[in-house]
Ligand SMILES: Nc1ncnc2c1ncn2[C@@H]1O[C@H](COP(=O)(O)OP(=O)(O)OP(=O)(O)O)[C@@H](O)[C@H]1O
């Protein structure tokens with residue numbers, strides 16, 4: 001193939017399409033679909049990905065530029081991921097480059113560097129002659145020219161910065177040399193992280209010869225003799241560092257051996273292993289319970305067909321979903337295929353990793369955001385180079401570059417963190433399903449509280465692309481019962497004169513556990529509440545000067561920060577509005593709970609887990625370990641304590657306020673409350689000790705709370721679906737959120753209105769427009785424009801339209817089309833329209 005289509009890394013509207021480049025002769029055998037290349041674009045060299053290969057077209061190749069460099073010998077992306085990126089760009093209305101970039105580790109997001117080299121055809125002397133006529137030069141200048149050209153000739157291409165720091169005074173001369181074509185500027189893409197290599201000592205002669213050499217050493221060369229003997233015994237390349245530290249010799253000793261030709265010292269590539277030095281206890285498959293066995297059999301039947309299949313595994317908390325994941329992975333590997341496991345970022349703890357490493361050892365790579373760039377790159381390379389067969393990670397693990405995928409597992413599939421909030425705004429569940437289709441692989445979505453979207457798809461079997469088969473487990477693997485749940489009406493507590501944040505029942509429950517030496521989990525549901533600074537005299541709330549949002553109070557540093565733009569200011573001691581000293585800092589609230597606990601139960605040991613105590617790297621893990629080692633009675637925290645934890649001795653779970661999230665303007669509020677309560681309740685009594693749960697609430701009659709207290713997922717779903725249907729919300733329609741932003745409010749409002757009018761007109765023409773309430777097969781409705789829930793961020797005003805649609809229509813394409821018309825009508829690069837398909841965050 002002689003030409004390549006390349007998606008270039010130039011983030012602007014006009015460049016969201018492939019560009020054609022010639023493939024130089026020397027690269028023909030190397031360039032493939034998925035190759036990363038450096039190509040000339042305008043006056044720059046930019047990074048790009050080859051998305052297809054073609055024969056040379058018959059005409060007009062004169063204008064085509066050649067690919068300048070090939071960045072990796074093996075393409076970082078296999079062809080199926082290239083195809084997936086194009087699918088994503090359509091589905092989520094994002095640039096194809098943005099999708100491609102999301103698939104590779106940041107280490108490979110190279111940056112162009114400028115180099116200077118001597119032009120091949122240039123001959124300084126000839127140039128000089130003709131030049132002399134044009135530009136008068138002094139002798140000194142001439143000498144400088146010779147010095148500089150000589151230096152570059154000797155050293156090969158020299159970085160621009162290096163040249164300018166070496167000859168700071170000669171900028172004019174260098175520029176003139178470049179202008180005259182004696183020197184030329186080239187650009188190269190440099191990766192941010194390089195492969196790591198270590199100096200390694202390797203025997204350079206055969207074993208027999210080495211024996212002989214050893215005999216011949218004189219007593220003086222005792223050190224060298226030791227080194228050779230060591231290498232011979234180890235019979236394995238040792239790093240120079242190891243040799244030096246084990247034998248207490250200097251590098252000189254080893255170098256002397258190299259000079260004599262007995263050993264070689266080479267740079268050998270090594271993988272950085274973030275789990276190095278950590279021992280994982282090997283585990284073997286547990287005999288499955290009857291319920292587990294039934295589920296396992298269904299899934300393996302699917303796996304064996306080597307065709308696409310999806311399963312929604314709805315298993316109550318503690319039902320042993322992880323063991324099913326492990327055994328299906330094992331089956332998948334035995335079929336010679338690979339597996340991806342996704343878990344929410346917050347659950348990607350060492351304990352979670354250990355469960356997989358314990359079973360599959362070094363066949364597992366771990367991808368997550370807390371690894372350093374280099375570690376992440378190395379884990380990723382193990383996958384790309386086929387050195388591992390299992391990848392475990394958060395959302396982005398769905399892009400693990402396996403070439404023969406057999407299984408994709410998504411644990412806690414209802415978690416909103418599977419949706420990426422910045423571009424590409426993809427949902428990992430949809431991407432997983434698409435990839436499974438590409439590979440003929442099986443998808444398992446597991447949860448004790450599946451999302452309504454997935455559950456509805458499984459029930460109705462309507463969505464043909466997806467249609468998971470529902471598998472259910474109703475009992476816990478270890479035979480324990482689901483805990484007994486008490487709902488406590490906090491209004492009664494207040495009426496009876498109890499002003500504490502603990503109800504009498506919860507108080508008694510805690511006291512009893514302390515006596516018996518059992519552990520407790522306390523949840524403070526603060527979703528939707530930020531931690532703000534308020535004046536109790538006048539009601540002033542500190543807010544960001546640029547973002548129309550209250551500032552978040554950080555207790556540790558005693559300052560206030562803007563969540564959106566990073567603006568920070570010290571917390572005021574007196575009110576800037578009225579001068580009152582009654583300023584209150586509403587911290588996460590967990591601190592107040594902690595104080596109250598200490599007052600009520602002297603000596604109680606509490607581990608507090610919230611944003612303030614978990615910012616440091618590894619702190620989250622450390623706190624959980626302390627709790628596991630029973631160094632505390634209570635684990636107190638926000639949402640982070642609700643998920644996936646398996647502590648045998650936890651017998652009490654308390655929810656301080658269940659309803660704080662119920663009144664948020666989010667149609668998923670009830671669903672999220674139900675999920676959170678069910679998940680946190682599931683932390684109690686998981687092993688042999690029975691568990692008890694106390695839910696304190698001011699709206700104890702709400703159906704999400706009632707059903708959660710009965711562990712009744714199906715009745716919750718039935719009731720929730722009724723509401724969704726009545727109000728036309730997912731899963732009965734799809735949503736597209738379009739946000740308009742600019743510094744000038746009137747422009748934003750006008751453009752949002754134009755968009756809405758135009759979209760409605762176009763939809764009407766296509767016969768789509770009509771209320772969703774009428775049960776037409778295809779329908780589209782535009783709500784708004786209205787100001788966004790956060791009306792200003794970084795000094796930009798924001799308005800939004802919500803599009804609801806149903807049926808077999810390409811509403812995303814139409815939205816994109818109208819959005820781009822509106823954008824073109826503005827002529828202002830600052831004006832932005834962002835499109836979020838299937839939004840999760842509505843506020
Ligand atoms: N077949 C089995 N035999 C014995 N123990 C088992 C078996 N399967 C699972 N377990 C144990 O049961 C406990 C709960 O399992 P697991 O943590 O996988 O539940 P889960 O379904 O993921 O729950 P959650 O949704 O609450 O996270 C664990 O301690 C696990 O080791």
Ligand SMILES: [Zn+2]
Nearest residue numbers: 535538575578
């Ligand atoms: Zn005030």
Ligand SMILES: [Zn+2]
Nearest residue numbers: 544547562565
């Ligand atoms: Zn701000």
